[in-house]
Amino acid sequence: MACMLRNTGNRGAQTDAAPGAPETGAFDLHAVVVRHGREPSRLLAMLHEITQVFGYVPPSVVTELSALLGLARAQIEGVVGFYAFFSTEPRGRFRVLFSDNITDEMAGSVELRSRMLEAFRLDLGEVSRDGLVSIGTTSCTGLCDQGPALLVNDRAIPRLTPARIGAITSLIRGNVPLERWPSNLFTIQSHIERRDLLLSTPLDPGSAIAAAIALGAAATIDAISDSGLRGRGGAGFATGTKWAACRAASGAERSVVCNADEGEPGTFKDRELLTHYADSVIEGMTVAGFAVGATRGFIYLRAEYPFLVAPLRAKLDERRQACLLGPGIQGCLDFDIELVVGAGAYVCGEESALLESLEGKRGIPRNRPPYPVTHGFKQQPTLVNNVETLMAAAFVAKFGAGFLRQVGSTTSAGTKVLSVSGDVARPGIYEYPFGVSIERVLEDAGATDAAAVQVGGPSGVLVSASEFRRRVAFEDVPCAGALMVFDASRDLVRVVENFARFFAHESCGFCTPCRVGTTLNAQAMQRIACGKGSRRDLKDLEKVSQLMRSASHCGLGATAGNPVLDALAKFRPAFEQRLRSLDVLPTFDLDEALAPAREVTARDDAGAHFNQEFEGNEA
Numbered sequence: 001m002a003c004m005l006r007n008t009g010n011r012g013a014q015t016d017a018a019p020g021a022p023e024t025g026a027f028d029l030h031a032v033v034v035r036h037g038r039e040p041s042r043l044l045a046m047l048h049e050i051t052q053v054f055g056y057v058p059p060s061v062v063t064e065l066s067a068l069l070g071l072a073r074a075q076i077e078g079v080v081g082f083y084a085f086f087s088t089e090p091r092g093r094f095r096v097l098f099s100d101n102i103t104d105e106m107a108g109s110v111e112l113r114s115r116m117l118e119a120f121r122l123d124l125g126e127v128s129r130d131g132l133v134s135i136g137t138t139s140c141t142g143l144c145d146q147g148p149a150l151l152v153n154d155r156a157i158p159r160l161t162p163a164r165i166g167a168i169t170s171l172i173r174g175n176v177p178l179e180r181w182p183s184n185l186f187t188i189q190s191h192i193e194r195r196d197l198l199l200s201t202p203l204d205p206g207s208a209i210a211a212a213i214a215l216g217a218a219a220t221i222d223a224i225s226d227s228g229l230r231g232r233g234g235a236g237f238a239t240g241t242k243w244a245a246c247r248a249a250s251g252a253e254r255s256v257v258c259n260a261d262e263g264e265p266g267t268f269k270d271r272e273l274l275t276h277y278a279d280s281v282i283e284g285m286t287v288a289g290f291a292v293g294a295t296r297g298f299i300y301l302r303a304e305y306p307f308l309v310a311p312l313r314a315k316l317d318e319r320r321q322a323c324l325l326g327p328g329i330q331g332c333l334d335f336d337i338e339l340v341v342g343a344g345a346y347v348c349g350e351e352s353a354l355l356e357s358l359e360g361k362r363g364i365p366r367n368r369p370p371y372p373v374t375h376g377f378k379q380q381p382t383l384v385n386n387v388e389t390l391m392a393a394a395f396v397a398k399f400g401a402g403f404l405r406q407v408g409s410t411t412s413a414g415t416k417v418l419s420v421s422g423d424v425a426r427p428g429i430y431e432y433p434f435g436v437s438i439e440r441v442l443e444d445a446g447a448t449d450a451a452a453v454q455v456g457g458p459s460g461v462l463v464s465a466s467e468f469r470r471r472v473a474f475e476d477v478p479c480a481g482a483l484m485v486f487d488a489s490r491d492l493v494r495v496v497e498n499f500a501r502f503f504a505h506e507s508c509g510f511c512t513p514c515r516v517g518t519t520l521n522a523q524a525m526q527r528i529a530c531g532k533g534s535r536r537d538l539k540d541l542e543k544v545s546q547l548m549r550s551a552s553h554c555g556l557g558a559t560a561g562n563p564v565l566d567a568l569a570k571f572r573p574a575f576e577q578r579l580r581s582l583d584v585l586p587t588f589d590l591d592e593a594l595a596p597a598r599e600v601t602a603r604d605d606a607g608a609h610f611n612q613e614f615e616g617n618e619a
């Protein structure tokens, strides 16, 4: 999960602190811990603060933190090691991470990255000897409509060009603190290209809460059920059913969680909803809190969206001032919301992993059942919904069960907000009634030569040109939000290789099928992409992907093979053209792989060698 950075290990005698950072002794960790109420569940927030100061989490700070929180040292190290945004190793004072998403690659990120690496005479993942800068990669930063993008000290810079890279390089060389960098470097643009039911209907703050209170909790849930609202986060579960189960569960304190992790490459619609429609999303959370009987809410925001933290906190405060949040909302409801920032782990979008992360732990998905509605945050009933689902729920509470049914189909009521990127003239957010054809979206976005579209991100469906009449709907092509468009000039083998690398990087490693399977797939795809693959690789890719689908512990592993299986089914010639030979070739030198074992056991006789011919004759 950790992002690609490695230390050159050549920084001589040094303190724990990164250059320019305070000595650990001068840092008041105690004050940080007290500010967070000595709560182990606030561990991620504390680690963010520590990282802001030192650039990493120094070992001496881990020791002190473990004493102050009463947590085992290994537990804290385990958390630090799990998340890409944390590290126990010193990194550069300027930590540059280029987005590794395929759309960034298509927009030229690899060349720009090389340019910066060359300027600092660094290899990818290396920290400069003076500790000034480290350059690595990270998974999709959610800026696919304005890529290529990078993060510097966790702040996003979009729309990279050679000129921008030159400017960033000079600022780093000059050791200019980030606060003094030109603000336009950090400007995130909005591209809302099409508004429909949700994005064009005004909703006065507080009006949906008032309507829900007037209706009563049980009737509000009935309205949500009757509206046909289904989860917009991927699985499409009936929202009313989920809300009813949470309300019915027994527990001392209920919670509502807004899942704003949005880690699926190619997806950025929640970023825009939280930028321009935060009031409606928070309104939906408050309605949900009233309906299920929750007193606390959390917005779990992906760490790659730091530019949303201050505006969202301000919005929460504004609503508290207006008595729309906090104690005594509309005279009868106590409900408040905390903003929690993730730390760079795609798997934390999975609801049970998200809850682990909210509790300050590693984001390992839980065994299910029990489900979050009965055993969620701190084992209490918890409702987890996507940003868009909660926003739609606010409209249903205000305008009634029929609101969504104005458009869409019987099984897919309402609209879907799509993030469109890749080979299109107008990348951005498009809201359509469910049932819109892919063809129509491509036309509106200005895709003139589309050959394939990845719908729903890498874990979704790869659609070929012959299928562009298919519709975005739960009954045809379900989609959490992303459409990545590839024109005829794109190399789909490279695209799938990028997706396979993403899954290998993001697998949490808990279960073997996914941990091993994603790595094997990434290796096979890399071989094929470099023209060193064989037909045996294709067979293995299919076998491994099927195995991951059936045997993985969570949805990440279950869907990790989707792009491989889809691409092999629909674009097989593109793969076969890249094979070194269509005949079986040994693709993995097992004898060479056994060399370390021979060294350890001091054996080098014939029996300690693997007969390579055997592998070649197989299959």
Ligand SMILES: Cc1cc2nc3c(=O)[nH]c(=O)nc-3n(C[C@H](O)[C@H](O)[C@H](O)COP(=O)(O)O)c2cc1C
Pocket: 230, 231, 232, 233, 234, 235, 236, 237, 259, 260, 261, 262, 263, 264, 346, 347, 348, 349, 350, 351, 352, 384, 385, 386, 387, 389, 390, 554, 555, 556
């Ligand atoms: C690996 C993985 C990542 C996920 N990421 C997200 C995410 O970023 N946002 C989201 O809303 N749901 C995500 N989900 C789905 C959630 O587990 C959950 O189904 C969803 O938040 C429920 O909300 P909904 O019913 O409103 O869709 C993810 C699932 C998996 C398996």
Ligand code: SF4
Pocket: 347, 364, 365, 506, 507, 508, 509, 510, 511, 512, 514, 515, 552, 553, 554, 555, 556, 557, 558
């Ligand atoms: S499938 Fe297994 S290894 Fe993969 S992310 Fe889920 S729990 Fe982790």
